[in-house]
Amino acid sequence: xxxxxxxxxxxxxxxxxxxxxxxxxxxxxxxxxxxxxxxxxxxxxxxxxxxxxxxxxxxxxxxxxxxxxxxxxxxxxxxxxxxxxxxxxxxxxxxxxxxxxxxxxxxxxxxxxxxxxxxxxxxxxxxxxxxxxxxxxxxxxxxxxxxxxxxxxxxxxxxxxxxxxxxxxxxxxxxxxxxxxxxxxxxxxxxxxxxxxxxxxxxxxxxxxxxxxxxxxxxxxxxxxxxxxxxxxxxxxxxxxxxxxxxxxxxxxxxxxxxxxxxxxxxxxxxxxxxxxxxxxxxxxxxxxxxxxxxxxxxxxxxxxxxxxxxxxxxxxxxxxxxxxxxxxxxxxxxxxxxxxxxxxxxxxxxxxxxxxxxxxxxxxxxxxxxxxxxxxxxxxxxxxxxxxxxxxxxxxxxxxxxxxxxxxxxxxxxxx
Numbered sequence: 241x242x243x244x245x246x247x248x249x250x251x252x253x254x255x256x257x258x259x260x261x262x263x264x265x266x267x268x269x270x271x272x273x274x275x276x277x278x279x280x281x282x283x284x285x286x287x288x289x290x291x292x293x294x295x296x297x298x299x300x301x302x303x304x305x306x307x308x309x310x311x312x313x314x315x316x317x318x319x320x321x322x323x324x325x326x327x328x329x330x331x332x333x334x335x336x337x338x339x340x341x342x343x344x345x346x347x348x349x350x351x352x353x354x355x356x357x358x359x360x361x362x363x364x365x366x367x368x369x370x371x372x373x374x375x376x377x378x379x380x381x382x383x384x385x386x387x388x389x390x391x392x393x394x395x396x397x398x399x400x401x402x403x404x405x406x407x408x409x410x411x412x413x414x415x416x417x418x419x420x421x422x423x424x425x426x427x428x429x430x431x432x433x434x435x436x437x438x439x440x441x442x443x444x445x446x447x448x449x450x451x452x453x454x455x456x457x458x459x460x461x462x463x464x465x466x467x468x469x470x471x472x473x474x475x476x477x478x479x480x481x482x483x484x485x486x487x488x489x490x491x492x493x494x495x496x497x498x499x500x501x502x503x504x505x506x507x508x509x510x511x512x513x514x515x516x517x518x519x520x521x522x523x524x525x526x527x528x529x530x531x532x533x534x535x536x537x538x539x540x541x542x543x544x545x546x547x548x549x550x551x552x553x554x555x556x557x558x559x560x561x562x563x564x565x566x567x568x569x570x571x572x573x574x575x576x577x578x579x580x581x582x583x584x585x586x587x588x589x590x591x592x593x594x595x596x597x598x599x600x601x602x603x604x605x606x607x608x609x610x611x612x613x614x615x616x617x618x619x620x621x622x623x624x625x626x627x628x629x630x631x632x633x634x635x636x637x638x639x640x641x642x643x644x645x646x647x648x649x650x651x652x653x654x655x656x657x
Contacts (some may be wrong), residue, residue, distance in 0.1 A: 248385055253433045254374055260427035264324070267420025269397045271331065271508060272296075274410035275352060276489045277500050278334075281410065282345050283308075286622075290486035290614025291300065294353050297482065297610065299357035300595070300603025304364075308595025310454040311364030312588060314501060315436045321371070323362035324425035332418035338411035368590030371433035371582045373630060380524055380579040384417040387520035389577045394513025402506025438458050457592025460585065465644035470536055470577040471597045476636035477525045477540070477573060478605030483613025483629025491622050498554045504556055515567020522568075523575055532580040533651035537574055539639050543569035544633030551626030552642050 248254050273458075280289045290368055311319055330351055337343040372384045404413060461467050488509070489500055498504040546566030553559035577597075585593045609629060616625030 243315060248378065248382060251374070252290065254382065254385075255429050256427045257370070258385060259372060259390065260320075260324075260424040261386050263391065263420045263427065264424040264555035264594075266397060267331075267417035269286050269364065269393055270413055271417040273398060273401045274413045275348065277405060278410035278414075279345055279348055280489055280493075280500060282343075282348070286487075286490050286618050287614050288345060288349075289489055289609055290617065291349065291518075292472070294482070294486065294607050294610035294614070295349055295353040297602045297606040299353060299360055300599040301607060303357050303360045304595040304599035304603055305457075305592070306450065307360040308364040308457060308592040308635045309450050310359060311591035311595075312368060312453065312457075314365070316365035316369040316372075316591075318384060320362050320428045323358050323365075324428065325443050327355050327362075327416045328421035328425070328529045330358070331414055331421065332555065335411050335415045335418070338409060342560050343411060344402045353549045360595060363534045364591035365435075365583065365593045366592035367578075368587065371590065372435050373431070373433060376583050380527055381580045383575055383579045384467050384520050384524045387523075387571065388517060389511050391515075391517030391520050394510060394516055394621050398403035398510035398513065399506030400503050402504075402509070405505075409645055426597065429531050457589050457596050460589055461596050462591050464584065466533060466648055467581055467593065469598070469640065469643040470532075470580060471639045472565065472634040473536065473540060473599035474577055474597070475605035476632050476639065477543060477570065478601045479609035479612075480544075480607035480629045480632035481570060482609030483616070484547065484551070484611040485634075486613040487617045487622050487626055490617065491551070491626065492556075496553075496559055497620050498556050508556050508560050511564040512567035515564045515569075515636070516571040518568040519570075520575060521574035523572065523579070526572075531644040531649050532576050535576045535639055537575070537645055537649055539569045539572045540633070540637045543573060544630070546570075546627050547630035547633040548627055551623050551630065555582050580656075609615070 246260075276292045279285075279292050334343065334348060337347055356385075370382055371379050401413065447455050449624060457566040461471060468645055477637075483584050493500050493509055494496050496508065498508060546562055546569060550559060550566050553562050578594075581593060581597060584592065607631070613625055613629045618627055619625075620628075
């Protein structure tokens with residue numbers, strides 16, 4: 241007789257994992273807002289402000305594949321704790337430099353890049369840790385719980401951050417992120433159950449072996465029709481999303497005229513979180529009726545349409561409403577793809593396949609989208625640049641609807657899903 245797994249809410253190890261993610265997400269959300277505002281206030285440059293967004297994703301191009309390969313070999317708990325502690329120090333260096341009156345734009349940009357480089361190791365370990373911790377049957381439910389927390393945080397933290405930015409320097413707010421990294425490390429360290437399966441017969445760690453491991457993960461991604469297609473459309477969606485987010489601070493200031501602090505600024509940013517909450521809560525329910533492939537096919541057109549409509553909003557209220565709907569569809573595509581990869585990827589490949597997918601969507605798509613969006617915004621205007629970037633979503637729709645996802649959705653093949 242087998243014993244049923246406890247509900248996630250009754251699982252102390254999952255609660256520690258969930259707390260670690262919630263703490264880290266809270267701090268990172270503060271930084272996601274404060275960091276571009278900090279650069280914008282230091283230099284007033286649209287391009288350098290957009291560069292912050294690009295540098296937060298660019299490390300996946302350089303370290304993502306290696307981080308995934310190593311995370312599949314190393315103890316995932318140790319990797320996650322170590323990455324959190326290192327990032328606590330890195331982020332903490334900005335408020336310290338501000339206090340000493342030696343802070344420069346160069347330091348902010350270097351920290352943005354370095355923190356994300358370290359985070360690629362955390363991400364590779366975290367992606368593989370969750371299915372081992374909760375079991376593959378509960379992966380979508382576990383991701384829904386994490387993304388629900390993330391969306392609630394995105395709902396409340398941006399308005400609060402906007403208010404705090406009216407009275408505090410953005411550099412000082414980064415202290416919250418440094419503390420959140422340290423608290424996350426403490427919570428992960430307290431998880432009792434294993435987050436890695438035993439590794440037997442691994443070849444000694446040499447450069448050629450690491451490259452072989454990376455190639456194995458890439459082959460799986462390329463050969464699996466569902467994972468491959470979701471990665472491609474995710475990259476295209478991220479290209480448009482990166483361009484939009486690279487310009488959002490300047491858009492709020494110069495187009496919506498709500499400035500870079502205060503309640504209205506926070507509300508515009510925070511409505512995306514409401515959309516994310518809707519997506520996170522809806523996913524487990526949708527999966528009872530639709531396959532992951534079908535969810536991607538239906539959510540993408542909504543995301544594409546709102547990606548173009550949102551920049552055209554005539555005022556901040558309309559913009560907030562548009563971002564709410566866009567956030568629902570956009571996040572649904574993401575969390576659905578993440579859960580799908582975790583369910584179909586062999587445990588020994590989880591870190592490599594995830595970081596390869598993240599490299600293409602977050603590293604390539606978001607990074608180049610941020611750069612292109614910044615250039616378009618400078619040359620042709622903020623609103624025009626955002627609209628052009630949003631058109632990438634329609635390319636994703638075409639790719640998805642002419643891909644194997646249609647066959648997978650139509651057949652509901654359990655082996656494919």
